[in-house]
Amino acid sequence: MKGFLYFFETIKGLLVTGKHLIVNFFFHTINYIFRIKTKRRGSVTTQYPEEKREIPPRYRTKHRMMFNEEGTPRCVGCMLCVTVCPSDCIFVKAEEIEGKKIATEFIIHVNRCAFCGYCVEVCPEDAIRMDSGKLDFVSDSQKNLSLNLLFKGKK
Amino acid sequence: MIKIKINDKEYSVKEGLTVLQAAEEVGIEIPHFCAHEYLKPAGLCRMCLVEIKGARKLQTSCTTPVKEGLEVWTESEAVVKAREEVLKLHFANHPIDCPECDQAGECSLQEYYDKYGFYDNPYIIKKEKREKDMELSDNLILDRERCILCLRCVRFTEEILGDKQLFVYERGNKSYISTYKGEKIISDYSGNIAEICPVGAITDKSFRFKIRSWFLEKRETICPLCSRGCNIYIETPKDKPYLDNYERLIRVKSGDNGEINKSFICDTGRYKLAEIEKRRNYKAIYEMQNVNWVRIKKILLEHIVTLDTIILSSWLSNEEIDLALSVFRDYLNIKNIFYWGRKDGEEDNILIRKDKNPNTTYLIEKKVKNIDSIDSRISNLLVFGDFFEDNPSVKEMIGENSFIMMISPYLPRDIGKINLLLPVTNFLEKGGNWTNYEGRGQTTKPVFNPKEEIKTEFEILQIIDSLLRKE
Amino acid sequence: MNYTLLVLIKIIVLFAWLMIFALYATLAERKVSAVIQDRHGANRAKILGISSFGIFQPFADALKMLFKEDYIPPFTDKFMFKFAPVITFFFSALVIIAIPFGEPVKIGKEIIKLQVIDPDIALLLIFALSSMSIYGIILGGWSSNNKYSFLGGMRATSQIVSYEVALILSIIGLIMVYPSLRLSEIVNYQSTLLWGWIPKWGILLQPLAFIIFIIAAIAETKRAPFDLPESESEIIGFFLEYSGIRFGVYMLTDFVETIMLSLIITTLFFGGWNIPYLFSGLKLSNGTIFSGFVFPWGKQLAISINWVSILQIIAFQIKTVIVFVFLLLVRWTFPRLRFDQLMELGWKSLIPLALFNIVVTAIIIAIV
Numbered sequence: 001m002k003g004f005l006y007f008f009e010t011i012k013g014l015l016v017t018g019k020h021l022i023v024n025f026f027f028h029t030i031n032y033i034f035r036i037k038t039k040r041r042g043s044v045t046t047q048y049p050e051e052k053r054e055i056p057p058r059y060r061t062k063h064r065m066m067f068n069e070e071g072t073p074r075c076v077g078c079m080l081c082v083t084v085c086p087s088d089c090i091f092v093k094a095e096e097i098e099g100k101k102i103a104t105e106f107i108i109h110v111n112r113c114a115f116c117g118y119c120v121e122v123c124p125e126d127a128i129r130m131d132s133g134k135l136d137f138v139s140d141s142q143k144n145l146s147l148n149l150l151f152k153g154k155k
Numbered sequence: 156m157i158k159i160k161i162n163d164k165e166y167s168v169k170e171g172l173t174v175l176q177a178a179e180e181v182g183i184e185i186p187h188f189c190a191h192e193y194l195k196p197a198g199l200c201r202m203c204l205v206e207i208k209g210a211r212k213l214q215t216s217c218t219t220p221v222k223e224g225l226e227v228w229t230e231s232e233a234v235v236k237a238r239e240e241v242l243k244l245h246f247a248n249h250p251i252d253c254p255e256c257d258q259a260g261e262c263s264l265q266e267y268y269d270k271y272g273f274y275d276n277p278y279i280i281k282k283e284k285r286e287k288d289m290e291l292s293d294n295l296i297l298d299r300e301r302c303i304l305c306l307r308c309v310r311f312t313e314e315i316l317g318d319k320q321l322f323v324y325e326r327g328n329k330s331y332i333s334t335y336k337g338e339k340i341i342s343d344y345s346g347n348i349a350e351i352c353p354v355g356a357i358t359d360k361s362f363r364f365k366i367r368s369w370f371l372e373k374r375e376t377i378c379p380l381c382s383r384g385c386n387i388y389i390e391t392p393k394d395k396p397y398l399d400n401y402e403r404l405i406r407v408k409s410g411d412n413g414e415i416n417k418s419f420i421c422d423t424g425r426y427k428l429a430e431i432e433k434r435r436n437y438k439a440i441y442e443m444q445n446v447n448w449v450r451i452k453k454i455l456l457e458h459i460v461t462l463d464t465i466i467l468s469s470w471l472s473n474e475e476i477d478l479a480l481s482v483f484r485d486y487l488n489i490k491n492i493f494y495w496g497r498k499d500g501e502e503d504n505i506l507i508r509k510d511k512n513p514n515t516t517y518l519i520e521k522k523v524k525n526i527d528s529i530d531s532r533i534s535n536l537l538v539f540g541d542f543f544e545d546n547p548s549v550k551e552m553i554g555e556n557s558f559i560m561m562i563s564p565y566l567p568r569d570i571g572k573i574n575l576l577l578p579v580t581n582f583l584e585k586g587g588n589w590t591n592y593e594g595r596g597q598t599t600k601p602v603f604n605p606k607e608e609i610k611t612e613f614e615i616l617q618i619i620d621s622l623l624r625k626e
Numbered sequence: 627m628n629y630t631l632l633v634l635i636k637i638i639v640l641f642a643w644l645m646i647f648a649l650y651a652t653l654a655e656r657k658v659s660a661v662i663q664d665r666h667g668a669n670r671a672k673i674l675g676i677s678s679f680g681i682f683q684p685f686a687d688a689l690k691m692l693f694k695e696d697y698i699p700p701f702t703d704k705f706m707f708k709f710a711p712v713i714t715f716f717f718s719a720l721v722i723i724a725i726p727f728g729e730p731v732k733i734g735k736e737i738i739k740l741q742v743i744d745p746d747i748a749l750l751l752i753f754a755l756s757s758m759s760i761y762g763i764i765l766g767g768w769s770s771n772n773k774y775s776f777l778g779g780m781r782a783t784s785q786i787v788s789y790e791v792a793l794i795l796s797i798i799g800l801i802m803v804y805p806s807l808r809l810s811e812i813v814n815y816q817s818t819l820l821w822g823w824i825p826k827w828g829i830l831l832q833p834l835a836f837i838i839f840i841i842a843a844i845a846e847t848k849r850a851p852f853d854l855p856e857s858e859s860e861i862i863g864f865f866l867e868y869s870g871i872r873f874g875v876y877m878l879t880d881f882v883e884t885i886m887l888s889l890i891i892t893t894l895f896f897g898g899w900n901i902p903y904l905f906s907g908l909k910l911s912n913g914t915i916f917s918g919f920v921f922p923w924g925k926q927l928a929i930s931i932n933w934v935s936i937l938q939i940i941a942f943q944i945k946t947v948i949v950f951v952f953l954l955l956v957r958w959t960f961p962r963l964r965f966d967q968l969m970e971l972g973w974k975s976l977i978p979l980a981l982f983n984i985v986v987t988a989i990i991i992a993i994v
């Protein structure tokens with residue numbers, strides 16, 4: 001009797017997958033072969049490099065440093081981010097410049113970063129933010145993944 | 156002993172204490188800024204207000220002496236409310252730039268705000284703008300905005316130094332701390348002012364913006380730079396990967412020992428130790444070449460038996476002196492055993508002693524002669540430490556073709572004369588007992604781990620001992 | 627025409643057909659699984675910027691397999707290690723020689739069977755051949771000098787031995803119904819009609835045998851939900867130590883076996899090349915020879931004999947593909963069985979059911 005039940009359930013399972021197969025295949029065909037755009041696409045994935053998902057406004061992406069109007073970094077080297085960072089990946093050095101404490105070295109090893117955003121939360125000067133919208137940083141060496149946030153060029 | 160009641164609980168405390176001290180003794184914390192263990196009570200900051208039975212108003216606990224049957228409440232509603240109000244006033248002009256303040260992490264204001272504060276700033280008026288980085292002396296920087304006018308600094312110069320170099324100028328909201336006409340403070344103890352300031356108003360230049368205080372670890376030891384034997388803390392970065400590029404000795408703070416140095420130390424101890432640290436040598440050198448320990452043992456064996464003079468250093472610990480004497484005086488029967496050390500300097504009646512070495516007293520106790528009494532010429536010499544410059548007469552006594560062995564943690568200034576140089580741990584890497592000028596023994600533990608291959612003087616003496624006995 | 631030459635040509639054509647089918651079977655597997663799971667599947671392999679549904683993917687895969695390092699671990703039995711994948715591939719591909727792809731066609735004077743050989747024990751032959759392929763797997767596992775591979779090989783052996791029994795027993799019901807073991811005759815028999823309107827397809831005559839057969843056969847091909855011998859992802863199977871093209875051969879064998887299975891199922895249960903009511907060379911009552919559709923309600927549709935052959939070949943291909951896709955669907959629907967469940971299913975359910983099927987079939991045959 002139990003075997004009988006199993007048998008029907010397996011048939012049901014086959015019907016479920018079969019339905020997916022047929023329905024999705026239909027939409028794939030009309031979307032990608034006949035190029036007819038329908039609302040339903042038959043897949044839930046995005047084709048990454050060509051189509052990108054929209055990044056929600058509070059999504060945590062690559063870090064960036066904020067600068068004052070004079071062009072000096074806002075970071076005063078309080079090291080709170082260094083303290084709070086769970087992956088130990090921030091290196092800050094500050095020096096006295098014209099009587100003010102200003103960061104002279106600010107390196108984040110993105111390779112180790114967990115993107116927890118604690119550093120952003122903790123910063124008392126709002127110096128570091130994670131809203132650059134850059135998600136795809138790829139490199140063939142560890143070195144290039146140590147971001148120097150004080151470097152103001154492109155990158 | 157008298158009986159008092161704090162927070163409805165009975166305690167028996169010593170006579171002559173203030174309520175604040177009594178509470179501290181039994182483990183009840185009363186927040187305070189201006190009260191300091193070794194300064195007279197002033198009752199300025201009003202932070203230590205407590206409720207006392209019979210008194211109409213709240214009383215400052217730092218100025219109220221304990222008496223039999225006193226009843227105190229430190230956490231009652233009125234006290235908590237008052238504390239909050241006092242804190243509000245303290246913050247009225249405070250800039251709150253903790254992110255760039257060197258005191259952050261060890262600041263009383265921060266701590267109490269965290270514990271008793273958490274209010275929104277009630278004042279609409281703008282905070283006073285004042286000078287933020289005024290040089291108070293060669294090693295101190297004053298930030299007048301952060302000052303909460305507890306006057307610890309003023310009282311320190313007045314009571315401990317006795318020369319009253321700091322004053323309060325103006326009144327009320329405008330009052331500020333300054334020296335007379337803005338001159339620089341000149342004192343051998345100025346470093347203490349930065350240390351006793353409960354907030355970041357007076358900070359140390361050598362520590363300015365260097366590292367955050369919560370990355371540091373305190374390790375207790377004794378200052379070896381004079382025979383007072385002041386207790387000090389060495390602060391070193393905690394084991395964290397991002398602190399790799401710092402030196403191991405970040406700063407020296409005074410330890411607390413009421414019988415020796417209260418909680419103050421002199422500037423020499425505070426700033427010179429780091430300098431001494433830098434001249435380390437880790438290589439054994441024989442005739443200007445590196446040698447390993449197998450070779451060294453052979454050399455030692457060859458020359459130890461022909462030794463005629465031993466010069467001990469007054470930086471050796473009691474144990475090392477004992478062992479050295481038992482080996483050289485009792486076993487080898489060497490007559491010419493002397494001690495030497497840094498040459499004498501100035502002294503005052505606060506802390507600084509004339510004798511600039513930590514352990515001379517013990518050597519004298521053991522009847523070791525001072526190097527000045529040397530009269531015969533030296534041909535084979537074993538010497539601890541490098542103090543040739545402080546004792547120029549020794550050089551003249553060294554004959555031609557002499558063999559000199561030196562055991563020193565630092566590179567000697569005149570290496571050419573030394574035939575065998577053995578590196579050892581320095582005073583921060585070894586423990587031991589030290590006897591200060593008044594005969595008080597103090598024990599220390601090693602502050603830092605030595606490099607692996609470096610031995611202590613004690614171990615080297617043990618090696619010599621075993622070499623001799625094997626023969 | 628020379629008999630040998632003919633066989634050679636047939637073998638070459640069939641092998642080419644098999645390889646192309648197998649290559650695209652790999653793509654089909656990836657695509658079907660993707661589509662079932664609401665994904666896209668492989669669509670990145672491009673030539674001149676054209677990817678069009680990833681049709682170049684199999685070639686990219688093959689290239690990758692070819693250029694990977696072919697590592698042979700130390701202390702293995704080198705000869706056996708290299709030989710094992712070939713054995714499996716050879717025997718599972720060999721099954722194809724007995725499969726009839728269509729009705730014999732007449733070209734000129736000669737009648738050519740669309741089948742390499744047509745032995746009268748074809749049914750036994752294909753099962754004998756396909757169970758030979760297990761040797762490659764056992765040898766591969768044993769010669770790898772690796773405990774996990776060895777255990778994988780052991781699992782394969784016990785699984786296949788157990789399911790062989792159910793497989794053959796389920797076939798017995800068919801053999802009782804069909805007049806011969808010759809596959810072409812089996813298909814011919816399935817082309818006839820029961821009571822004048824039901825095609826005598828195996829699935830209709832022997833539904834229980836079909837179910838047992840398909841379960842046992844999937845177990846034979848070692849695919850999910852019976853992929854315990856391989857189980858790449860966790861318990862590690864017999865080809866653990868294989869890499870590069872040798873691993874590729876094992877992979878391909880997997881698909882070849884599935885294709886063979888679909889061919890056999892089509893032949894045995896779905897009437898082979900038969901299209902219902904389509905007849906070629908039917909002798910009508912008035913003596914003429916008719917080819918075309920004859921529907922049970924009497925309507926007739928004449929089609930030229932060549933077209934009938936072509937239609938039948940196409941029908942066979944389509945049936946095979948449908949069965950193949952169904953097998954993929956099964957593979958991507960069910961989770962794997964535990965080993966004890968596997969054995970229980972084999973010995974306690976399938977074999978008694980198969981025996982039951984034989985008895986029922988025998989009774990029915992005796993009555994009718």
Ligand code: SF4
Binds near residue numbers: 087088090117
């Ligand atoms: S996001 Fe988290 S892990 Fe990354 S740097 Fe900031 S604190 Fe560290």
Ligand code: SF4
Binds near residue numbers: 076079119254
């Ligand atoms: S917390 Fe902000 S201000 Fe402090 S060091 Fe980090 S980035 Fe700089």
Ligand code: SF4
Binds near residue numbers: 354
């Ligand atoms: S004195 Fe204390 S509260 Fe004031 S800025 Fe410095 S750390 Fe912060």
Ligand code: SF4
Binds near residue numbers: 354
């Ligand atoms: S400078 Fe420091 S010690 Fe002196 S009054 Fe101000 S807060 Fe107190």
